[in-house]
Amino acid sequence: MEYxxxxxxxxxxxxxxxxxxxRRPSDFICFSHLRWGFVHQRPxxxxxxxxxxxxxxxxxxxxxxxxxxPGMVVYDGSAGIRLLVPQLPRGMSGREAEVAQRRVLxxxxxxxxxxNPVLWYYNPMAxxxxxxxxxxxxxxxxxxxxSAFRGAPPExxxxxxGLLQRADVVFTGGYSLYEAKRDRHPNVHPxxxxxxVKHFAAARDGREPADQADLPRxxxxxxxxxxxxxxxxxxxxxxxxxxxxxxxxxxxxxxxxPAALPQAPNISYPGMRGYGELPAYLAGxxxxxxxxxxxxxxxxxxxxKTPEYLAAGCPVVSTPITDVVRTYGDxxxxxIADTPEAFVAACEEALKVDRHAPDxxxxxxxxLGDMSWDTTWGRMKTLVDSAC
Numbered sequence: 001m002e003y004x005x006x007x008x009x010x011x012x013x014x015x016x017x018x019x020x021x022x023r024r025p026s027d028f029i030c031f032s033h034l035r036w037g038f039v040h041q042r043p044x045x046x047x048x049x050x051x052x053x054x055x056x057x058x059x060x061x062x063x064x065x066x067x068x069x070p071g072m073v074v075y076d077g078s079a080g081i082r083l084l085v086p087q088l089p090r091g092m093s094g095r096e097a098e099v100a101q102r103r104v105l106x107x108x109x110x111x112x113x114x115x116n117p118v119l120w121y122y123n124p125m126a127x128x129x130x131x132x133x134x135x136x137x138x139x140x141x142x143x144x145x146x147s148a149f150r151g152a153p154p155e156x157x158x159x160x161x162g163l164l165q166r167a168d169v170v171f172t173g174g175y176s177l178y179e180a181k182r183d184r185h186p187n188v189h190p191x192x193x194x195x196x197v198k199h200f201a202a203a204r205d206g207r208e209p210a211d212q213a214d215l216p217r218x219x220x221x222x223x224x225x226x227x228x229x230x231x232x233x234x235x236x237x238x239x240x241x242x243x244x245x246x247x248x249x250x251x252x253x254x255x256x257x258p259a260a261l262p263q264a265p266n267i268s269y270p271g272m273r274g275y276g277e278l279p280a281y282l283a284g285x286x287x288x289x290x291x292x293x294x295x296x297x298x299x300x301x302x303x304x305k306t307p308e309y310l311a312a313g314c315p316v317v318s319t320p321i322t323d324v325v326r327t328y329g330d331x332x333x334x335x336i337a338d339t340p341e342a343f344v345a346a347c348e349e350a351l352k353v354d355r356h357a358p359d360x361x362x363x364x365x366x367x368l369g370d371m372s373w374d375t376t377w378g379r380m381k382t383l384v385d386s387a388c
Contacts (some may be wrong), residue, residue: 005039023199025053025136025388027117028054029109031126033146035060036075036083039225041304042143043122045194048079049377054118059126062086062101070100072108084108098128105129117383121167124160125153125379131166137387138166140179141191143173148296150228150255168387171380174323189383192323194376195307197368200279203312204356208284211270214227218351220317221285223250223278224305226261226269231319232295236262237340238291238347245347247289250281252265282312287350290318291343302327306334307371310364314352317343331367 018230028050030108030268031045043058050056058081065071065087075083099234109130119130119163120139124146140163164170164181170188172178178190212219222230226249231313239247252272253261259268282288288309292298302323307314316334318324328334335346 005059017214025116026055027114028056028120029059029114029117029130029133030056030120031059031123031129033061033123033125036077036081039068039198039272042193043140044078044275045196045373046141046377046380047081049373050120051081053381055098055301056081057084057112057114059084059086059105059129061123062088062097064090064092066086066090070104074108102129106132109328110131118388120143121163121312122158124163127159127163127166137168137384139169139171139384139387140164140167141171141173142177145177145180145300148299160165171383174300175324175326176302177300180300187383187387191376191380192327192371193304193307194371194373195304195311195368196373197311197365200282200308200311201313203279203282203314204361206279206283209280212248212281212284215248215268215284216244217246218286218319219246219248219284220287220289220347221248221250221281222289222291223273223281224303225254226251227254227256228295229292229298229301231291232260232262233269234291234293234319234340234343236264236298238344239264239267241340242266243342248285250278262382278308281313282309282314285312285314286355287347288312288314288316289347290316290321290324292319292321294319294321294338297301307368310334311368313355313361313364315353315355317346317350319343328367331363333367 010176030047032089034043047056047058058077060083063085067087071087073085073087077083086104088097088100094253116134116136118137119135120141121127121142122141148151164185170181170185171191172181174192175190178188182188242252247267250273290303298321301321306316306328310333318334318336320336320338325336329336335350337343337346
């Protein structure tokens with residue numbers, strides 16, 4: 001997506017509106033640790049749907065800027081969503097930064113006339129920035145165990161505990177995460193990864209992009225954030241075991257040194273591509289990969305790319321991520337392997353699949369039949385309405 005040019009910087013002033021919970025919200029504020037214009041995933045899918053019924057504001061984490069006083073930049077996002085990005089003077093951090101964020105957000109919420117909003121949190125560090133608001137409902141959509149990610153602030157666990165105390169309803173991004181949270185709140189509901197089947201099904205008969213078209217076959221691909229969750233040793237070993245296979249690793253490199261990425265003639269790193277471009281790349285892959293490391297950062301994940309890969313018609317090979325095994329292990333559509341040798345053997349089996357065969361695509365469509373984002377959003381909305 002592209003941001004609009006319009007922006008504004010606001011001074012710190014104003015006082016918070018009165019507290020006390022009321023009903024029938026028309027406003028909706030989402031606090032997220034993910035940039036709206038980064039990887040298109042769960043927050044974007046759900047917020048674009050909630051924006052059909054609410055005046056929706058998406059609050060990102062702050063950015064540093066060459067300014068003397070903290071301020072706020074406002075962008076127009078997709079689906080009528082307004083993106084609020086606090087700006088802080090360079091070098092501001094810690095408690096001072098948190099106080100500044102709260103003040104600029106208070107000022108902006110008051111200016112926008114926000115009343116009785118639904119408060120939706122992806123970021124457990126953010127509740128302090130809106131705890132002065134009278135909320136119609138407080139929702140915690142726990143899509144990942146963020147405390148297990150590299151670089152997580154040490155106070156995140158305590159902040160999450162406070163958010164769980166305030167939340168009216170809690171959603172989790174998968175069943176493993178649900179099992180970890182269900183005893184910590186009386187109203188927890190699992191919502192594993194969903195998929196826009198129509199969007200990714202374009203890969204079944206689509207044309208691939210020019211920068212991939214000349215790569216030899218077979219092609220085995222991965223897209224997503226390239227970080228500590230990816231098993232780089234496994235990727236390196238698989239590429240060396242099968243030098244005649246082409247490995248396409250698509251996505252931004254985050255939190256790890258790009259120099260640590262395995263380098264081989266049959267591994268390519270095209271970089272980040274937009275959500276709209278992904279089906280075209282999938283159209284040219286013979287097998288889709290999920291070579292995740294088995295560590296604390298992947299213990300609770302429920303990868304969105306599993307149903308996306310399948311919707312494109314690709315056979316999938318994954319390491320034994322718990323929620324992948326639980327959901328797809330017996331489907332006949334996803335192969336599970338843990339060692340480099342087993343991973344390569346699984347890929348060899350997956351390469352035997354005719355990804356355009358009607359029986360294969362029919363089996364995929366049956367598995368994905370009730371996994372649309374519209375279905376997930378509808379179920380979530382019913383629970384949010386009940387909490388208001």
